[in-house]
Amino acid sequence: VIRLFRVRGIPVRVDYGWLLIFGLISWSLASGYFPRVTPDLSPAAYWGRALAAAVLLFVSVLLHELSHALVALRHDIAVSGITLHVFGGVSELENDPTTPRAEFLIAIVGPLTSFAIAGVCWALGRALASGPAWAFAVTGYLALVNVLVGAFNLVPGFPLDGGRILRSVLWAWRGRVAWATRWASRAGSAFAGLLVALGMIRALGGDLVSGLWLVMVGMFLHQAAQSSEALARVRARLEPLRVEEIMTPVRDLDGARAGTAPVGADQVVGPRDSAWLAFLKVSRHAGGHVAVVDGGRLVGMLRRRDFEHVASPDSTRRAAAARRAA
Ligand SMILES: [Zn+2]
Numbered sequence: 001v002i003r004l005f006r007v008r009g010i011p012v013r014v015d016y017g018w019l020l021i022f023g024l025i026s027w028s029l030a031s032g033y034f035p036r037v038t039p040d041l042s043p044a045a046y047w048g049r050a051l052a053a054a055v056l057l058f059v060s061v062l063l064h065e066l067s068h069a070l071v072a073l074r075h076d077i078a079v080s081g082i083t084l085h086v087f088g089g090v091s092e093l094e095n096d097p098t099t100p101r102a103e104f105l106i107a108i109v110g111p112l113t114s115f116a117i118a119g120v121c122w123a124l125g126r127a128l129a130s131g132p133a134w135a136f137a138v139t140g141y142l143a144l145v146n147v148l149v150g151a152f153n154l155v156p157g158f159p160l161d162g163g164r165i166l167r168s169v170l171w172a173w174r175g176r177v178a179w180a181t182r183w184a185s186r187a188g189s190a191f192a193g194l195l196v197a198l199g200m201i202r203a204l205g206g207d208l209v210s211g212l213w214l215v216m217v218g219m220f221l222h223q224a225a226q227s228s229e230a231l232a233r234v235r236a237r238l239e240p241l242r243v244e245e246i247m248t249p250v251r252d253l254d255g256a257r258a259g260t261a262p263v264g265a266d267q268v269v270g271p272r273d274s275a276w277l278a279f280l281k282v283s284r285h286a287g288g289h290v291a292v293v294d295g296g297r298l299v300g301m302l303r304r305r306d307f308e309h310v311a312s313p314d315s316t317r318r319a320a321a322a323r324r325a326a
Contacts (some may be wrong), residue, residue, distance in 0.1 A: 001083065007253035010069050011061065017086035029141070031171030037137045053138050058084070060117050060146050064153075065089040067113040068106055075102040087220050088149075094116050097149075100172035107164035114150030118143045149306040159224045178239075181232035187224030190219045232316035234311045235276055243278050244271035247292045247308055268293050269302065275310070277300050283319070 004012045029050035030043070030311045038049075039261040063086060068091040070077040078094040125139035154162040163184045169179035195218030202309040203211025267290050281290045282304055308316050 003111060007082075008070065008073070010066075013081055013083045015083060015085035018084050021086055022054055022058065025057065026050045029053050034134075038133045049134050049138060052132060053141050056138070057144055058147055060114065060142060061089050061149065063117060064110045064114050064121045065091045067109045069093075071106045071109045072097075075106065077102075077106075087217055094294055096177075097168075100168040103164055103171065104168035107161045109170065110161045111150040114146045114153070115238065118146035118150065119202040121146065154182070155191055157191035157221070157225065158184035158228050159188060160191075160221070161190045163225075176232060178232045178236035181235075182229055183226045185229035185232065188228075189222055189317045192220075192222035194218070194227060195221065201202075227318050230315040233315050234279065234307070237311045238276040238279050238307065239274060241275035242271065242301070243269050243275055243292055243302060243312065245271050246306050247271070247302045248306055249300045250298055267291060270294060271299055275307070279307055279319075280306070 002014045002016070004014055006012065015117060024051055026047070029049070030046040034046045034049050035041075048074065062082070065082045065084070069082055072079055072091065072093050075097060077097060080092045080094050081090050082089060093106075097106055119145040121139040123202070124303065125136050125143060128135040128139065153160050154165075155161040156166040158167060158181065166178045167177075167184035170183055171177050174180065196215050197218075199211045199214025199216075199218060202214060205211070267285055269281060269290050269292055271294050278290060282288060282302060289301055289303040291298055292302060304316065311319075
């Protein structure tokens, strides 16, 4: 991961895989799109245009993610960063939205931003129609890809924006976030399966590169949908419990462990805190445990396996991985 810069305090990072995609996009623009729409130019001219268009595409995806992050901040949800990766980008919110309304607004602003960028590019292209051909070609390309980005993200399967919108609607309807997440995740898995099937058909039909690409996107989405479903299941089990109900009391710990209590607020919970809050802290912490402290006294420890007595080890593992990734 490469750290680029900060926007309103939010670090923007780029996954190494993104560099590969950036190269592929530039190459396909320089060898395919630009020679077709503006013929008879030098390769250097095509590459210059292609790189400019690819950078602007990068800016478009960044603006999409930034819109999620800024609306999240307005709802008092801290954002630990924005990462652009092979399959697009992700805004890392430190907590889930607490109301369906907040969830809905944070999700929908992304596709709306993409459509707005598309609209601006389209209008610019019209205004520049009598000007240089390259300007028309670049704005036309950006208008198209931003429409595609917005539309793809509106697919109602978690964890895509459309899936989050679906979750917020189900959540508002029944008032149960875990149930809503489960169904939105299932819709996400179903869509992911569809992408894999379509990709295989394409690949077998001879279009190997874009076919395999669809298969990979489908597998990525499937993985993400499964993780969020596991997270929802664990949350539903843990939210009604208190830390003292599942912790290992200090008398059951061996002396060495009890003596080396971790310090720092992010590694300490109270016995009457929700077990879900404790799970979030344990997942975030590399050591995989937090101290339970009551009135300045160590009363117990919570380790990942303490949660496994409550939720299944498999969903606990998946959910912990999902929290670390998020
Ligand atoms: Zn989005």
